[in-house]
Amino acid sequence: MFRRLYPCGAMLTVAMLAIVASPATSPALAQQYPSQPVKVVVGFAAGSGPDVIARAVSQQLSTDLGQQFYVENRPGANGTIATKGVVQSPPDGYTLMYSSSSITPTPYVYKNLSYNLLSDLAPIATIGILDGYLMLVNPSLPVKTAPEFIAYAKQNRVLYGSPGIGNALHLVAEIFKVKTGIEMDHIPYKGASEVANSLLAGNINVMFVTPPSVIGLVKGGKLRAIGYTGHKPFPELADVPLIRQQVPGFDVFGSWGMFFAPAKTPAAVVDKLNAAIQKALKTPAVANIVGRAGYVPDGRTAKETADFFRKEVEDAGEAVQIARIKPI
Numbered sequence: 001m002f003r004r005l006y007p008c009g010a011m012l013t014v015a016m017l018a019i020v021a022s023p024a025t026s027p028a029l030a031q032q033y034p035s036q037p038v039k040v041v042v043g044f045a046a047g048s049g050p051d052v053i054a055r056a057v058s059q060q061l062s063t064d065l066g067q068q069f070y071v072e073n074r075p076g077a078n079g080t081i082a083t084k085g086v087v088q089s090p091p092d093g094y095t096l097m098y099s100s101s102s103i104t105p106t107p108y109v110y111k112n113l114s115y116n117l118l119s120d121l122a123p124i125a126t127i128g129i130l131d132g133y134l135m136l137v138n139p140s141l142p143v144k145t146a147p148e149f150i151a152y153a154k155q156n157r158v159l160y161g162s163p164g165i166g167n168a169l170h171l172v173a174e175i176f177k178v179k180t181g182i183e184m185d186h187i188p189y190k191g192a193s194e195v196a197n198s199l200l201a202g203n204i205n206v207m208f209v210t211p212p213s214v215i216g217l218v219k220g221g222k223l224r225a226i227g228y229t230g231h232k233p234f235p236e237l238a239d240v241p242l243i244r245q246q247v248p249g250f251d252v253f254g255s256w257g258m259f260f261a262p263a264k265t266p267a268a269v270v271d272k273l274n275a276a277i278q279k280a281l282k283t284p285a286v287a288n289i290v291g292r293a294g295y296v297p298d299g300r301t302a303k304e305t306a307d308f309f310r311k312e313v314e315d316a317g318e319a320v321q322i323a324r325i326k327p328i
Contacts (some may be wrong), residue, residue: 030268033093034067041097043082045075045191049212049293053127053257054098056289060280075191078167079103080110087120091264093273100210101255102168104316109166111327117313120263123305124270125277127257128295132230133172133208135243136223138199146227146246149206153182159204161187161195165328172208172229172252174323179250199223210255212293230254234294253315257295258305274302
C-alpha cells in the first residue's frame, strides 16, 4: 500500500515514523521518563486519607526520579470527576491518578459514565491493602459498641454520612443496615473530611471511614470509635472492638490505595512507575505514613495490580447488590 501512495523518500519517512511510534521503542521512552513534571490527580479533598498518602509517595517519587510529582485535588462524585479527567489525558505518563477503592462501585452506581473503568485506566501499583473501616459516632451519642448502637438505632432516628451515593463507605453502611435490620437515613457529602466535620458538629450520628484522617480525632476524644470492620484490630486503635465479633454475618471488603495512568500508557513507563512506587514505599518516611494508616504493602507488579483491580471491580458489583443501591 505504501508503494502506491508514497514516493520512495516519503516511504522512508513513514517507515521511520512507524519505528519511532512502535511499542518496541517503549524501553527507550522509559529510560527518558520523566523528562517534565508529573501531575497526580486525587479525587478526594486535601487532607483526606488518600490525599495524605498520595502526597507522601509523590514527594518521594520527585526525589527518586528527578522530576516534580505534584498533587491536584479534584474531589466529588466518588472519584468520577477525577477519573474522567485522567482517562481523557494523553497516555504519556505525565498525568496519573491516585485513588482509594471507592471508585470500584461506580460502574454499577452511575448509569451514564463517560468512560469504562476497566478499559480506560491502566493500574500501576497499590500502596497496600487496608483491612477495614472504623465505625465512628459523635461522643454525645450514648453508645460505646456496635450492639449498643444497633439497640439505639432501633429506638431512635439515626443519620449517617458518606462521601456520596455508591462510595465504598456508603456501601459499608448500607450492608451494615441490611445485616443488622436497622434503619439509618443517608446524608451524602462531597468527601470524607466533610462527613467527619458534620459528625463533629453533631449534624449526623455515625459514619464509616478509613482510619488515616481520623486517628487524631479519635485519640483526642472528639470522635468515638465503636467498631472496626477488619479481621484483626487496627494497630493504632487496638482497643476498638471488631464488629465481626459482635455482629454475626457482617463481613465487608477492605480498602486499598492505587496509582493509575490513562489506558495505552506505554507498558515500560507503567512498569518503571511500579518499580519506583515500590521503592518509595520502602523509604522510612513513606513507610511510616502508610503503616500508621494501616496499609500493608503487597509488592504487586503492574500486571498483578491490573488483575487485582479487575477482581475488585467485579466484587464491588456484588456489594452494590447486597446493599440494594439503585443506579442513578
